[in-house]
Amino acid sequence: MSYIDIIKSRRSIYDLNDQLPISEKVVINTIKHVIVESPTAFNMQSSHLVVLMNDDHSKLWQIVTDTLKKEVAEDKFASTQAKMDMFSKAKGTILFFDDRHVIDQLKKDFPLYKDQFDMFADHSMGLLQGNIWNALAELKIGASLQHYNPLIDDEVKKQWNVPEYYHLTAQMVFGGIGSIPEPKEKLDADERVIVYSNV
Template structure:
């Protein structure tokens, strides 16, 4: 597959199951390698990832449900809990602040660049999981869940939670995307 085909195949898959077509070791190795390869301004290496599997996967989504005090439908949370695992995306605020101090001229940009790098990490992992035959979707229950997630996984206070990506076996493919006139969003100048 070429890159465009991989990106077309990457979709938000919500019907996820526990069984995946590859081993956890393969998934973990892929996530580690992708995290090492993702670009980050000034090579700051600000990205942090936690992968929840097994009992921690279930505990994560129970913790998220509890953090909302029942204000999010249990069925919705259980659909994410039913997945094989979840990738939690963070960036390290201490790393960002260190570079802000080191390069004050660019200080305002480092948080933006950390977010951009996190987005690149997310799309690369998401696309790569799909290439492995695994479905995923992206969730944003932060900041409500931030403290509970940090406590559950014992992550440092300086980690900023950006997104949660449940992943698992594909139980049902996503519906076809609606077409669009891409020229409304892409302008070419010569």
Template sequence: MAHIFEGIADRRSVYALGKNIPVSDDELVEFIRRTTELVPDAFNMKSQRVVVALGDKQDALWDAVYDAFGGKVAREKIDGFKAAHGTVLFFYDQDVIDTMQKNVPAYAQNFPVWAQQSNGMLQFSVWTGLRSLGIGANLQHYNPIIDDAVRQLLDVPSSYVLVAQMPFGSIEAQPDPKVAEDIDARVIVRR
């Protein structure tokens, strides 16, 4: 069990990212593909979609994010994400949810919630796994402002709903230590 806690504890928001990751792009993509396959989704609906931006698409993505905000975000912040090796973009497919709602109407209102839950599990699994590969990452939420730009740049179907963006890369500086908390304020046990 200690191994699980080590992996979870190592997963941190790393903002000082570079382009030189310790695995090949092929190994990285295979890891993301396998993780996406293994993360559960209610009713096995397979609502999650992932797009990995690498190389020129990585740079163009963050330029498009900056442009979508019309200069209202700090260029230095966006350039920090652009400096990363790549970005994992997390989506759910609205067409899948619509089909599930039609086919199982008794749970119609739950499918969007369950898709978000699965997406969160996928984000956490990818993030933790990246760290186990020696890769740093952080999680961003520039959607919905960037949705149209992302859809056009990365040729994403209109049914894909953007949930989060995860820039990743070599760890150029370690994050500050986490501040200890009183976990009993958030975990309550009743017997």
């Protein structure tokens, strides 16, 4: 597949199951390659991952469910529960964390850029998430990006021994693809890209 074909095949896929088309080992190695090769501002490498599969994946979605139960009105919870069950049916979830110590140290080391480092960390995190999402798509593994942080942060850190100074930024659910959603409406590229060239 060309790079463009790979990024075209990346979608937010919610209908996932626990049957991966390749081994768990290949998935983990791919994720490790991606984190090493993804660029970060100042080469800060502040992003860290916790990959949960099988029972740990189910445990995460039980934590999210229990947390949301305290937040969502009882008569509106059925649709939330359906969503939780849908995520739980997948194979795994990647938790994305920023190491706040690394970011705070850089603010001290480079005071000229101190107001930029949170943004740099966010951009680096976005690149990592995008690269992993695309790499999974190339392996024909479906995924969607979720944000139940900060509601679940404390429970997650306690359950998987994550340092307190790690900041949870997203959860990427992944698994075998049940069905691919309908295409989404996209603006024409010419509305978003302006080119100046003297050629």
